[in-house]
Amino acid sequence: MLSDAETVLLGGTANRGFVVRIGDTVRRPLRASSGATHALLEYLERVGFEGAPRLLGVDEHGREVLSYLPGETVQAPYPAWSMTDAAxxxxxxxxxxxxxxxxxxxPVGLEWAEPVPDAYVDGLIGHNDPNLDNVVFRDGVAVALIDFDLAGPGSALWDVATAVRLWAPLRPDADIHDVRRGRSPERLRRFADSYGLSEPDRARLVQAAAENHVWCMDYVRRGAETGHPWFHQRWTTGESELTDRTNTWFTQSARTLHQILVR
Structure with a gap:
C-alpha cells in the first residue's frame, strides 16, 4: 500500500504500478540485474554524464532509490511537441x-537483464530501451534517459535501431495514428543524420531495426506467457497481430528504407 507521500509514476510495462516518486527521489523494485544497472549509473555519474538518474541507495522496503529527473516523458496521447523533427x-x-x-x-562479472543478438554486441553497454516514455524532455528537448532495466552489452547500432524503430516509427502506415503517419522513411534518415551514424552502421540499420522488433516482441511474448499481467494484456489486445504486420512490412520495405539511408 502506498504511503501518502508516494506518487505512482506513469509509463512502462514491466514495472507498471511499482515505480513511485517520493519528493526528489524515485523508488523502483530491485531485479537480478540491479547490481549491473547500479554499476552503470555510478559510472555515468563519475564521468559527469547528466542525462541519467543518480543511484542514491536502497530504501527500507528493498527498493532502489534514484534521483528524480524533472521534465516530461512522452505518453499517449502524444503531445504535438513530442512528434516534431526537433524533438x-x-x-x-x-x-x-x-x-x-x-x-x-x-564491466566484468555483472549479470545483465536480456542479451541482445550477438551480431549487435561490440563492447558498448547500451541502454537497449530508449522508448518514448524512457526519455525525459524539458522545453521540448530530450535531456535524459531513464529506466535502465534492459541495459547491457550491445552497440550504438542496436540502440539507434531501437530508438528509430519507435520514434520514426518503423511500422505500417495504417498502424501509425498520429502526425508521423507517412513520414517514417524521412524520420528514419533524419535520426541517422542527427546521430551522426557511421556509413557501415547506416548500411546495417534497417536490418538491425527489423531484428530489434523481433527481439523486443519476443520479450513481450515471453512475459505474457509467464503470466506478467501487463505484458499479457498488451500481447492479447492486438500486439501479436501488430507484430506480424510489422514483420511483413519490414520485409516489403527493407530495400526502399535502405536506399533512403545510403543514397
Whole structure:
C-alpha cells in the first residue's frame, strides 16, 4: 500500500504500478540485474554524464532509490511537441551523448537483464530501451534517459535501431495514428543524420531495426506467457497481430528504407 507521500509514476510495462516518486527521489523494485544497472549509473555519474538518474541507495522496503529527473516523458496521447523533427533530433543527440559517455565502461562479472543478438554486441553497454516514455524532455528537448532495466552489452547500432524503430516509427502506415503517419522513411534518415551514424552502421540499420522488433516482441511474448499481467494484456489486445504486420512490412520495405539511408 502506498504511503501518502508516494506518487505512482506513469509509463512502462514491466514495472507498471511499482515505480513511485517520493519528493526528489524515485523508488523502483530491485531485479537480478540491479547490481549491473547500479554499476552503470555510478559510472555515468563519475564521468559527469547528466542525462541519467543518480543511484542514491536502497530504501527500507528493498527498493532502489534514484534521483528524480524533472521534465516530461512522452505518453499517449502524444503531445504535438513530442512528434516534431526537433524533438526527434534531440533524442538522437542525447543517445549519441550517452554512447560517448559510456564508451570506456568495461564491466566484468555483472549479470545483465536480456542479451541482445550477438551480431549487435561490440563492447558498448547500451541502454537497449530508449522508448518514448524512457526519455525525459524539458522545453521540448530530450535531456535524459531513464529506466535502465534492459541495459547491457550491445552497440550504438542496436540502440539507434531501437530508438528509430519507435520514434520514426518503423511500422505500417495504417498502424501509425498520429502526425508521423507517412513520414517514417524521412524520420528514419533524419535520426541517422542527427546521430551522426557511421556509413557501415547506416548500411546495417534497417536490418538491425527489423531484428530489434523481433527481439523486443519476443520479450513481450515471453512475459505474457509467464503470466506478467501487463505484458499479457498488451500481447492479447492486438500486439501479436501488430507484430506480424510489422514483420511483413519490414520485409516489403527493407530495400526502399535502405536506399533512403545510403543514397
Amino acid at each position: 526527434l533530433d534531440s533524442v538522437a543527440v542525447l543517445l549519441r551523448d550517452y554512447h560517448q559517455a559510456v564508451a570506456d565502461f568495461r
